[in-house]
Amino acid sequence: MAKSFLSIERLTQKYPDGNGGQFTVFENASFGIEKGEFVCILGHSGCGKSTIMNILAGLSEPTSGVVKMDGFQISGPSLDRGVVFQNYSLLPWLSALKNVTFGVAARFPDWTKQQVEDHSIAFLAKVGLSEDAIHRKPSQLSGGMRQRVSIARAFANEPKLLLLDEPFGALDALTRGTIQEELLKVWRGTNQTVFMITHDIDEAILLADRILLMTNGPLARVAESVEITIPRPRVRTEIVESPNYYAIRNHLVQFLGKRSAELAGQPSEAGGTHTPQTIRIDKTSVQTSDQPILQAVKT
Amino acid sequence: MGLLSENKRAALWSVILLVVGLLVWELSISNQQVAAGELTEYELLTGAGTAKAGVPPPSEVLVKAWQELSNPFYDAGPNDKGIGIQIGYSIYRVLTGYFLAAIIAIPLGFLIGMSSVAYKALNPFIQVLRPISPLAWMPLALFIIQDSEASAIFVIFICSIWPMLINTAFGVAGVREDWVNVARTHELSPLKTAFTVILPAAAPTIVTGMRISIGIAWLVIVAAEMLVGGTGIGYYVWNEWNNLDLTSVIFSILMIGIVGMLLDAAFGLLQRRVAFVE
Numbered sequence: 254m255a256k257s258f259l260s261i262e263r264l265t266q267k268y269p270d271g272n273g274g275q276f277t278v279f280e281n282a283s284f285g286i287e288k289g290e291f292v293c294i295l296g297h298s299g300c301g302k303s304t305i306m307n308i309l310a311g312l313s314e315p316t317s318g319v320v321k322m323d324g325f326q327i328s329g330p331s332l333d334r335g336v337v338f339q340n341y342s343l344l345p346w347l348s349a350l351k352n353v354t355f356g357v358a359a360r361f362p363d364w365t366k367q368q369v370e371d372h373s374i375a376f377l378a379k380v381g382l383s384e385d386a387i388h389r390k391p392s393q394l395s396g397g398m399r400q401r402v403s404i405a406r407a408f409a410n411e412p413k414l415l416l417l418d419e420p421f422g423a424l425d426a427l428t429r430g431t432i433q434e435e436l437l438k439v440w441r442g443t444n445q446t447v448f449m450i451t452h453d454i455d456e457a458i459l460l461a462d463r464i465l466l467m468t469n470g471p472l473a474r475v476a477e478s479v480e481i482t483i484p485r486p487r488v489r490t491e492i493v494e495s496p497n498y499y500a501i502r503n504h505l506v507q508f509l510g511k512r513s514a515e516l517a518g519q520p521s522e523a524g525g526t527h528t529p530q531t532i533r534i535d536k537t538s539v540q541t542s543d544q545p546i547l548q549a550v551k552t
Numbered sequence: 553m554g555l556l557s558e559n560k561r562a563a564l565w566s567v568i569l570l571v572v573g574l575l576v577w578e579l580s581i582s583n584q585q586v587a588a589g590e591l592t593e594y595e596l597l598t599g600a601g602t603a604k605a606g607v608p609p610p611s612e613v614l615v616k617a618w619q620e621l622s623n624p625f626y627d628a629g630p631n632d633k634g635i636g637i638q639i640g641y642s643i644y645r646v647l648t649g650y651f652l653a654a655i656i657a658i659p660l661g662f663l664i665g666m667s668s669v670a671y672k673a674l675n676p677f678i679q680v681l682r683p684i685s686p687l688a689w690m691p692l693a694l695f696i697i698q699d700s701e702a703s704a705i706f707v708i709f710i711c712s713i714w715p716m717l718i719n720t721a722f723g724v725a726g727v728r729e730d731w732v733n734v735a736r737t738h739e740l741s742p743l744k745t746a747f748t749v750i751l752p753a754a755a756p757t758i759v760t761g762m763r764i765s766i767g768i769a770w771l772v773i774v775a776a777e778m779l780v781g782g783t784g785i786g787y788y789v790w791n792e793w794n795n796l797d798l799t800s801v802i803f804s805i806l807m808i809g810i811v812g813m814l815l816d817a818a819f820g821l822l823q824r825r826v827a828f829v830e
Contacts, residue, residue: 392828
């Protein structure tokens with residue numbers, strides 16, 4: 254198997270359980286992400302999604318295992334890996350624009366002030382923030398606008414990998430819808446590799462090229478990698494018409510509702526790794542009657 | 553009345569209270585003096601009959617204030633200097649001691665706030681030293697420094713250091729993890745993180761500590777100057793008490809209040825500048 258752009262190899266996270274033993278959140282998790290791919294990870298609370306995210310961001314260290322990007326092992330946080338946090342993480346004493354220029358200036362230290370500002374304004378405009386909103390402080394912006402600023406800051410830095418930690422979790426459903434579409438719009442022009450945590454199945458289907466499904470913790474693992482075979486560009490109102498939409502959605506609902514619990518808690522066989530099984534559901538391709546709709550491809 | 557805004561009504565009440573208060577004061581004093589009728593020889597000798605011996609009425613204090621404030625910087629020898637010079641000396645001592653304290657307290661507070669080892673190591677010392685009345689240091693300071701001026705500054709230094717130190721440490725330790733993570737994911741150097749993220753995030757708490765400190769410093773300078781003597785508003789109050797010039801005592805008490813209020817207002821302004829809403 255050719256090495257992926259981002260490859261997560263035998264990642265294990267254990268915490269002391271308070272009784273002298275160890276609590277294994279996930280064990281030997283291995284998966285890869287290709288350049289330019291938009292990957293979402295779905296799973297119940299406590300399966301270690303956020304831990305994986307923090308490890309990828311370099312904000313915490315795994316118990317064992319390595320993460321390689323472009324062939325090099327990552328260590329510590331880096332400007333190559335941008336993060337959008339759930340709670341926006343804007344600096345409240347800076348205006349929206351200054352929050353973005355703050356990041357851009359750190360990323361491109363050689364640029365002039367004017368270059369930094371123009372670049373920042375361009376990205377704020379991409380997420381629909383106008384000239385008058387960008388000079389306001391985060392406290393004077395709505396939750397949706399704050400997350401737009403946060404997204405603009407991350408994209409403006411043009412990181413090799415963009416990490417989104419439940420970016421829309423704190424927003425109401427209607428705002429979430431608009432920002433998801435804005436995120437798609439910004440992403441489309443960039444060939445940006447994105448790894449995103451979400452709880453929302455519909456959000457994952459709308460945004461992702463591939464969805465990684467995690468079993469419940471402890472001893473969670475990435476069990477399946479589901480390809481989203483819905484052509485882009487996707488629009489919320491149109492993708493529901495796709496014959497694949499409900500097939501994929503049903504598969505995800507079944508997994509999260511039933512199989513994530515059934516598959517949980519299995520330690521890996523000695524020396525084995527938990528590589529996700531690739532699932533491809535495509536009802537649009539020509540099928541013979543005896544061919545199963547659901548194809549499991551072991552990689 | 554209903555037509556006036558809340559602020560205007562409050563201001564009106566302040567003026568009413570002031571006028572009523574001054575009137576009551578004035579009337580009670582003049583009654584007192586009417587009572588002084590026939591005096592024994594002893595009473596005359598001890599000065600019981602003279603106006604100076606009683607608490608002066610506000611009108612006298614106002615006249616005194618007018619005299620003093622119309623020529624605040626005269627200097628007619630060590631025991632007779634204008635109020636402006638005396639307050640100037642006090643402010644000079646307060647600011648010198650205060651800024652020396654800030655130079656030490658704020659960086660040290662940063663260290664304590666960022667490192668829990670430093671916090672735990674220094675905490676016992678802080679807890680023991682902090683409750684000591686700053687004036688208790690005075691004899692030791694006088695003995696070691698051998699200079700009353702510098703001793704007064706030292707007392708200001710030691711009393712203003714604690715609120716700044718503790719508030720800086722508290723503010724720095726309380727900076728939200730998310731903001732520090734933003735700095736980390738942007739690969740900011742430790743120095744840059746301190747100045748662009750931690751300092752602005754902790755600034756409201758730090759300035760609150762600075763505001764408490766300047767208030768305490770102004771309280772303490774009066775007492776310190778009463779002890780060391782020579783110059784300053786504290787010395788002035790004590791000197792006028794020795795002269796039994798109560799009009800000057802009351803006038804200088806008012807001046808202490810007004811200068812203290814101005815110092816506090818300056819830091820209030822600074823506090824508003826660094827404040828942010830989350």
